[in-house]
Amino acid sequence: MKILAIESSGLTASVAVMTTEDLIGEYTLNCKKTHSQTLMPLIEQLNKDIDLTLKDIDAIAISEGPGSFTGLRIGAATAKGLAFSLNIPILSVSSIDGLANNILCEHSIICPIMDAKRNQIYTALYKREKGQLNKITDSKVIDIETLIEELKTYDQQVTFNGDGVEVYKEIIEQSSLLSVFAPKNLMKQKASSIGDLALSDYGLVKKVKANDFVPVYLRKSQAEREYEQRIKNND
Structure with missing residues (x-):
């Protein structure tokens, strides 16, 4: 099986082509x-450089969210357009699961944190056992202080990655958690981590038709929240 993986849930734009045996190529940009x-x-450039045509692709793996509303919509439109034109399925993977899949450590709680703004983060907790990534909590929106208190109950080392580290690293370091932070090459989203989960299928993947794929936001957009507040204020 050969898949094209797309990751657009944050500032990083990343694409990869993978098979069940190998990562053939990956391009990642972390710019504005x-x-x-x-x-x-x-x-287009990746396919050109590896001498691949889109007709060789068997499925599109896409980060479903949560994350940037604009980034997720663009990624979804790209994946749906390609999958529909090629008549191939979409393999939908949580962007938080993808971030967790960057980390191979088996003696630590894995805790990706994505900045959700408004003093909140998107997160979930994971453990890796015998190479397999296991999700031990649901994905959620939470404030960092509540998350830290939850993590303390595990009484284990915690490995953090994600763009939320840049925002909350000092708070984490000042807590009593035994915390470590992923190196820079594993800190941000990677299409290959989405693709690896799609191919490995640890029960973290949804297979859908192009028309049925929708991003997962976990909470309403700022525009929706502001609109609802205006309606409430006018009542």
Whole structure:
């Protein structure tokens, strides 16, 4: 099986082509360009460099969210358009699961944290056993102080990654947690981590038709929240 993996849930734009045996190629950009500027050019350049046509792809693996509302919509539109035109399925993977899959450590709680703004983060907790990534809590939106208190109950080392580390690292370090932080090459989203989960299928993947795929936001967008507040204020 050969898949194209797309990750657009954060600032990082990443695409990869993988098989069940190997990572054939991966391009990742962490810059201020929008995903509408980068995703398709990255896909086209990657396919060109590995002498691959889109007709060789058996499925599209996509980070479903949570994350940036704009990034997720662009990623979803790209994946749905390709999958529909090629008549292939979409393999939907949580962006938090993908971040956790960057970490191979088996003696630590794995805790990705994505900045959700408004003093909150998107997160879930994981353990890796015999190479397999196991999710031990549901994905959720939570504030960092509540998360730290939850982590203390495990009384174990915690490995953090994700863009939330940049925002909350000092708070984590000042807590009594035994915490470590992923190196820079494992800190941000990677399409290959999404693709690896899609191919390994540890029960963390949903297979859907192109028309049925929808991003997972976990909470309403700022525009929706502001609209509801205006309606409430006018009542």
